[in-house]
Amino acid sequence: MYWDVKTVKPLPDFRIYVEIEDGRKGIFDLNPYLDHGVFRELRDVHYFNRVGIQFGAVTWPNEQDIAPETLLSKMLPVESTAPDEQG
Numbered sequence: 577m578y579w580d581v582k583t584v585k586p587l588p589d590f591r592i593y594v595e596i597e598d599g600r601k602g603i604f605d606l607n608p609y610l611d612h613g614v615f616r617e618l619r620d621v622h623y624f625n626r627v628g629i630q631f632g633a634v635t636w637p638n639e640q641d642i643a644p645e646t647l648l649s650k651m652l653p654v655e656s657t658a659p660d661e662q663g
Contacts, residue, residue: 579644580632586625590618592634593654594647602651604634604642614640 583595590606606624609615617638618624628635634642 579648581629581634581644581647584627584629584634586627590624592627594634594651596644596648597632600648600653601655602647602653604647604651606642614638 578596578598580597581594582597583593585593587593587603590610592604592606593601594604595601606615606618610619618636618640623636623638626637628637630641632644634647
């Protein structure tokens, strides 16, 4: 669908760079989630960096996920396509 995530890259400080199928790009901060339930596991930087995409959502191997709707409502839009410059 047009709001599915097509690109995700881990960034420093528990943030991720995301690109949505409709062309929107942004930075999503996971810090507010790290003290809650299954998201506590993401505090391990090596595990956090294993972020991926499954069925259009941002996911990690142990079934943590962030739905595209949540990303779109909370991400900070960016114009650049280079996440390394966001930092």
